[in-house]
Amino acid sequence: MVTIKDIEQAADRIAPHVLKTPLLESETLNARLGGRLFVKAESLQKTGSFKLRGATNRIACLSETEKARGVVAYSSGNHAQGVALAAKLHHVNAVIVMPSDAPKVKIANTERHGAEVVLYDRNTESREEIGAEIAEQRGSVLIPPYDDAHIIAGQGTAGLEIAEQAEESGVILDDVVICCSGGGLSSGVSLALADRSPETAVWTAEPEGFDDTARSLAAGRRVSNKPGAKSICDALLLPAPGALTFPILIEHVAGGLVVDDDDVRRAMKIAFEEFKLVLEPGGAVALAAILSRRIDVLGRNVAVIATGGNVDAALFAEVIQGR
Incomplete structure (x- = not known):
C-alpha cells in the first residue's frame, strides 16, 4: 500500500x-x-x-550496495529520461531499454544524461524480458515505469x-x-x-x-x-x-x-x-x-x-x- x-x-x-x-x-x-x-x-x-519525480524517488531509496550495481529501466521515452537523469544525479550507472521507433528527441536526451540505451522492436520483442535479462546479467536493479x-x-x-x-x-x-x-x-x-x-x-x-x-x-x-x-x-x-x-x-x-x-x-x-x-x-x-x-x-x-x-x-x- x-x-x-x-x-x-x-x-x-x-x-x-x-x-x-x-x-x-x-x-x-x-x-x-x-x-x-x-x-x-x-x-x-x-x-x-x-517521470523525473518517480524515478528520482526510486533511485534515492536504493541502498549504497544497490546503487553500486546500477539500474535498468524500460520505457518509450519519458521514464527513460527520468531514470537517466536521476541516476546521473545519484552517481549510478543506468541502462535503458527503448523502442527503436521512440521519438528521436527522447532517445537523444536519454543518452545525453549518460545512460546506455538498448533499442528493441516493440512489435516483435518484449521490453520486460529484455530488461529482466540485462538486470540479471549485470546484477542491476530493475526500475519499472509505474508498478512500484x-x-x-x-x-x-x-x-x-x-x-x-x-x-x-x-x-x-x-x-x-x-x-x-x-x-x-x-x-x-x-x-x-x-x-x-x-x-x-x-x-x-x-x-x-x-x-x-x-x-x-x-x-x-x-x-x-x-x-x-x-x-x-x-x-x-x-x-x-x-x-x-x-x-x-x-x-x-x-x-x-x-x-x-x-x-x-x-x-x-x-x-x-x-x-x-x-x-x-x-x-x-x-x-x-x-x-x-x-x-x-x-x-x-x-x-x-x-x-x-x-x-x-x-x-x-x-x-x-x-x-
Missing part, C-alpha cells in the same frame, strides 16, 4: 532535484469553456515530463503541488484530469488529492484504442487493449493498467475519459497558442478531454496535468501548422 505519508516523504526526498511546476490559467479558454481551467505544466519539468510503490509515491508529489497551488489561488477543484497509461501518475495523484482535496473528482484520460484504464474502471477489473491499434500518443501505448496501480485507481478515480488523435492535435495547438507550451501527443490527452467536452467545465474549477513535452520537432510543426 502507498500512503499519503509515503508521498509526503517522497516530496521531501526529491525536492532538491525536481521543479515545482506552475499551474497555468488562460482567460480566453475560461471564457470559451464557461469555467476555470488550470493546466499543471509538467512539460516544463526537468527532462520534460513528470516508490514510483507511485514520487508521481503523487504532483498531486500535493496541485492541491497547494489551488489553495493558494483560493480555489477548490471540482475535477482533475490526468493522462494515463500504466497508471503511476494517476494513482499517485489520486491518493494525494484524496487526502488534500477530497472534494475533487479525479479522472483518467487516454487515446482511443488504448483506453484500457477507462474500460477496466467500468468493468471493475483489469482488461487489455486489442492488438493492432494505432495512436500518435507514443507515451500511452501500454496494453493494460498496472497490477499495483489499478487497485488504487478503482478506489480513488471517478472514471476514464477517451479522446481521438484529432482531439489531441487540437489540444497541442491550443496549448501552444494559449499557454506557450510545447506538448507531446501523450502529454496533451487530458487537456484534449476537457477541450472536447468529455466532462463539462461550465461553472466548475477543473485542472488537467500536461504530462510531457518531448515531441520531435517535425511532428510538432505539422500539428501546429495543421497539416
